Amino acid sequence: MSAAQQPDCRPGRRPFTYDPFDPDVMADPLPYYRVLRDEHPVYYLQKWDTYALSRFDDIWNVLEINDGTFVASEGTLPSAAVLAGHNDGPVADPPLHPMPFHANFDAPIYDEVRRCTAAPFRPRNVAKLADRIRVLANERLDELLPRGRFDLTQEYGGIVAASVVCELVGLPADLAPDVLATVNAGSLAQPGSGVEVANARPGYLEYLTPVVARRRAGQGSELPIVDNLLNYRLPDGSALSDTEAAVQMLGVFIGGTETVPKIVAHGLWELSSRPDQLAEVRSDMDANVPVAREEMIRYCAPAQWFARTLRRPFTLHDTTMRPGQRIISLLASANRDEREFPDADRFVWNRPMPRLLAFGRGQHFCLGAHLARLEIAIMVTEWLKRVPEFRVDTAAAFRPPSSFQWGWSELPVEV
Structure with a gap:
């Protein structure tokens, strides 16, 4: 961010403003987060009738509340078009049909549908995937390393992660490049409006709806996620259609x-730029990579915020928020909060970390957290085993502006 763009709260200067959809914020939100934490821990965005929470402890405590005070009826990542409509009181759950993503519902629907998709992501089942992830990582390295130069985000981590997803949802692993490209395209944000998930959804469903249809017809191997969704019944006794299940x-x-x-690529970049830390991690990778992984998650996780809508009044820092108003929990700000992480803007591979918010907390804690941790550890370990020296082409690295997934989408590396 140039000096002209820096948020400035000094007397006589232009007043500080924050908007997650502002082009300057989307280009680099970190300076704004610092001002929010220090000066405006509960910041009101009048245009969106929304409050931004930026401090770790505040967000930790708010996300722990699971009594119906906060709901996700308007989505956990509402677009500017949704936030532009101000609510006059509490917002009800959406109608059952056509059923939106289950995170939009409060209990019991949210909890029940989440359980339908949860089985593959439980720790014991995730552990069974370790050998397969290791094979996928080494297959990619077999192909990439002889080339000498390639993209660390997309061609290494991206293909491995997309291959795992394909296998979990019943798609052939050779579709991984197409799935990765589709998801990346759907996450691109427009200045002023952010990510329009609804526009990208038809492209995602082109992959998923046929999988559901095949399982409904009894074709193919068992798929716990799909099979559980097909057997699920809503409170009115109705079943999910193929599209709704997808x-x-x-x-x-x-x-x-x-x-x-993005975490794997960015984390390896941070280590490569700190030879002393890289050497310490390499000295005992079985013990040290899982420790470094947590700092990579804190420092490099690209997700910026998630939203909730109030159904009950709530007071924080002498500010009372009304039913129908929203909060956005700035997880990326929380992970840089000096009150929780001393010298938070510095990457320290073995930083003590009793708490972490990158995966959220409470009812909406990331379903795939165990799998993500396993994938990161394996991809980092296999890379460090096989690549004694590497250099990131920092001039060609690209992090597109985003209101949500602000991460290094292109990270060329030379080995």
Whole structure:
């Protein structure tokens, strides 16, 4: 961010403003987060009738509340078009049909549908995937390393993560490049409006709806996620259509594809730029990579914020928020909060970290957190085993402006 763009709260200067859809914020939100944490921990965005929470402890405590005070009826990542409509009181759950993504519902629907998709992501089942992920990582390295130069985000981490997602949802692994490209395209943000998930959804469903249709017809091998969704009944006794069942798989399809590659690539870049830390991690990778992974997640996770809508009044820092208003929890700001992480803007591979918010907290805690941690650890370990020296082409690295997935989408590396 240039000096002219820096947020400035000094007397006589232009007043500080924050908007997640502002082009300057989308280009580099970190300076804004610092001002928010220090000066405006509960910041009101009048245009969107929304409050931004920026401090770690505030967000930690708010996300722990699971009594119906906060709901996701308007989505966990509402677009500017949704936020532009101000609510006059509490917002009800959406209608059952056509059923939107289950995160939009409160309990019991949210909890029940989440359980339908949860089985493959439980720790014991995730552990069984370790050997397969290791094979996928080494297959990619076999192909990439002889080339000498390639993209660390897309061609290494991206293809491995997308291959795992394909296998979990019943797609052939050779579709991984297409799935990765589709998800990346759907995550591109427009200045002033952010990510329009609804526009990208038809492209995602082209992959997922046929999978559901095949399982409904009894074709193919068992797929716990799909089979559980087909057997699920809503409170009115109705079943999900093929499209509705496919919509419930979007969290796995999108979240499992786009986040891990950015953390792996960015984390390896941070280590490569600190030879002393890289040497310490290499000295005992079995013990040290899982530790470094947590700092990579804190420092490099691209997700910026998630939203909730109030159904009950809530007061924080002497500010009372009304039913119908929204909050956005700035997770990326929380992970740079000096109150929780001393010297938070510095990457420290073995930083003590008793708490972390990159995967959220409470009812909406990331379903794939165990899998993401496993994938990151394996991809980093296999890379460090096989690549003694590497250099990131920093001049060619690209991090597109985004209101949500602000991460290095292109990270060329030379080996």
